[in-house]
Amino acid sequence: MGVNGARPPRRPTPLGSRRPRVAPPRALPSASGDGVPPGLRTAAGYAWRLVLLGVTAYLVVTVLAQLEVPVVAVFVALVITSVLRPLVDLIARVLPRSLAVLLAFVCAAVVMGGVLALVGTTVADEWSRLGAELRGGLGRIDHWLTGAPFHLRPGTVTDLRAKIGEWITAHRSALVNTALSGASRAVEFVTGLALAVFCSVFFLHSGHRMWSWAQHQLPGRAQPVWARAGRSAWRTFAGYTRGVLIVAAVNAVLVGIALAVLRVPLVLPLMVLEFVAALVPLIGSPIALAVAALVALAARGPVVALLVLALIVVIGQIEGHLLHPLVMSWSVRIHPVAVALSVIGGAVLAGVLGAVVAVPVVSVAWAVVGELRDRSAAGPSRAGAPPPRDEPRRRQDERRHPHQGEGGQDVG
Numbered sequence: 001m002g003v004n005g006a007r008p009p010r011r012p013t014p015l016g017s018r019r020p021r022v023a024p025p026r027a028l029p030s031a032s033g034d035g036v037p038p039g040l041r042t043a044a045g046y047a048w049r050l051v052l053l054g055v056t057a058y059l060v061v062t063v064l065a066q067l068e069v070p071v072v073a074v075f076v077a078l079v080i081t082s083v084l085r086p087l088v089d090l091i092a093r094v095l096p097r098s099l100a101v102l103l104a105f106v107c108a109a110v111v112m113g114g115v116l117a118l119v120g121t122t123v124a125d126e127w128s129r130l131g132a133e134l135r136g137g138l139g140r141i142d143h144w145l146t147g148a149p150f151h152l153r154p155g156t157v158t159d160l161r162a163k164i165g166e167w168i169t170a171h172r173s174a175l176v177n178t179a180l181s182g183a184s185r186a187v188e189f190v191t192g193l194a195l196a197v198f199c200s201v202f203f204l205h206s207g208h209r210m211w212s213w214a215q216h217q218l219p220g221r222a223q224p225v226w227a228r229a230g231r232s233a234w235r236t237f238a239g240y241t242r243g244v245l246i247v248a249a250v251n252a253v254l255v256g257i258a259l260a261v262l263r264v265p266l267v268l269p270l271m272v273l274e275f276v277a278a279l280v281p282l283i284g285s286p287i288a289l290a291v292a293a294l295v296a297l298a299a300r301g302p303v304v305a306l307l308v309l310a311l312i313v314v315i316g317q318i319e320g321h322l323l324h325p326l327v328m329s330w331s332v333r334i335h336p337v338a339v340a341l342s343v344i345g346g347a348v349l350a351g352v353l354g355a356v357v358a359v360p361v362v363s364v365a366w367a368v369v370g371e372l373r374d375r376s377a378a379g380p381s382r383a384g385a386p387p388p389r390d391e392p393r394r395r396q397d398e399r400r401h402p403h404q405g406e407g408g409q410d411v412g
Contacts, residue, residue, distance in 0.1 A: 061349060065350070068353075069188055069192045069195070070192075070195065072192050072196075072353065073195035073196040073199060074196070074199060076192070076196035076200075077195075077196040077198075077200040077203055078200075078237065078241075080108075080196065080197070080200040081200050081203040081204055082237060082242060083241060083242065084104045084105070084108060084200070085204060085238070087107070088100045088101055088104045088204050091103055091104060098205060101204045101205050104204070105197075115272065118268065119268055119272055123266065126265055211230065215230070225372065228371055229368045232367045232368060233364045233367055233368050236363050236364050236367040237364050240332045240359070240360050243327040244278075245279075246323075246327050247278060247319060247323045248274075248275045248276075248278035249275060250323055251274055251275070251278045251285055251315055251319060251323075252271045252272070252274045252275040252278070253271070254318070255271060255274045255292065255311070255315065256270075256271040256274075258308075259292060259296075259308070262300065263304075264292065264295060264296045264299060264300055264308070266295060270288070270291070270295065273288045273292075274289070274292075278319075279356060280343065280355050280356055281324075281339055281343055281359055282320075282339065282340055283343060285312075285315055285316065286312050286316065289308060289309075289311060289315065290309075290312070292308050293305045293308040293312075320336070332359075332363045334362065334363055334366060338362065339359055342358040342359050342361075342362045343355050343358050343359060345358060346358025346359075346361075
């Protein structure tokens with residue numbers, strides 16, 4: 001500063017004494033991305049993640065295949081629980097829950113035993129008459145095949161029966177071995193059924209406590225999200241199970257009425273077959289009706305058999321365009337194409353059992369993914385927010401009433 005506060009004049013810089021400005025070095029491209037388009041790099045990232053998911057899914061399916069009996073038993077136990085849960089809750093209003101569970105199982109056993117006894121009695125009463133009708137029907141089929149448009153030689157069906165008898169006689173030892181292996185499968189079936197009933201008793205009696213224990217094994221921040229996901233999964237599974245049973249029952253009643261009008265024998269056994277087969281969506285009901293068409297062909301002739309085949313189309317249209325949208329639209333929201341692909345994929349991976357469990361597994365997985373996606377989309381804005389003031393009181397209420405979810409609904 002000068003004497004009077006003025007800034008002293010700047011001295012002129014001699015020519016050539018200023019340092020030259022040096023530009024900062026430019027960053028060289030990394031060697032990992034050199035020459036690789038961004039789209040290909042993104043596709044490679046998705047590819048290795050998909051490969052990792054595929055390997056994980058394969059390992060999970062392989063492990064579950066080795067544990068077939070307990071896995072199927074737990075699945076059947078969940079089905080029994082979803083069916084008997086409303087009845088148990090209704091009885092538990094006036095009786096202790098343990099007695100309610102016992103009474104519900106007794107009612108279910110009486111109903112199933114009555115149906116099986118009625119089917120057996122019907123088959124025993126109609127067996128002698130049915131044998132005569134089948135022998136006469138085979139003769140009519142043989143006569144029908146000799147005419148237009150087939151023009152087969154006479155005795156085709158009779159020769160086929162003789163060849164089947166000769167084949168059974170020649171392969172008797174192989175059939176005996178197959179029967180013995182079937183006996184071992186029957187033992188596995190009885191074991192799995194007993195395990196399923198055992199598990200379902202505890203699911204019905206104290207499933208809410210089991211779910212609360214499993215939920216508290218998770219980290220504290222993850223418990224609310226997975227609690228909602230669990231409720232959504234159970235709601236979807238229970239809704240699908242009850243819905244498919246309603247659809248199967250309606251299909252069986254319609255088939256029984258049609259077969260009774262057409263005077264096809266063995267109406268009640270064919271109704272039971274239709275009910276069981278309809279548990280497999282899309283493909284189960286046509287298979288059962290094809291069996292009914294064979295019975296109608298042998299007992300009533302080709303015209304009635306063609307009418308039963310036409311019934312396959314009618315029942316399929318009613319099931320696909322009326323029953324499924326009305327019954328399952330509130331619980332299962334997946335496209336029919338996804339249903340078909342799930343059934344075929346499950347059948348390829350695990351046979352008939354895979355076809356049965358494919359749709360509920362896909363439905364539950366989609367419900368859980370949708371719940372987690374919705375919560376993750378709404379969660380970032382509240383991720384760092386402190387818990388609400390009533391959080392301690394809510395946790396105390398959950399400890400006192402662990403079987404009640406949001407709105408007082410039971411989630412066990």
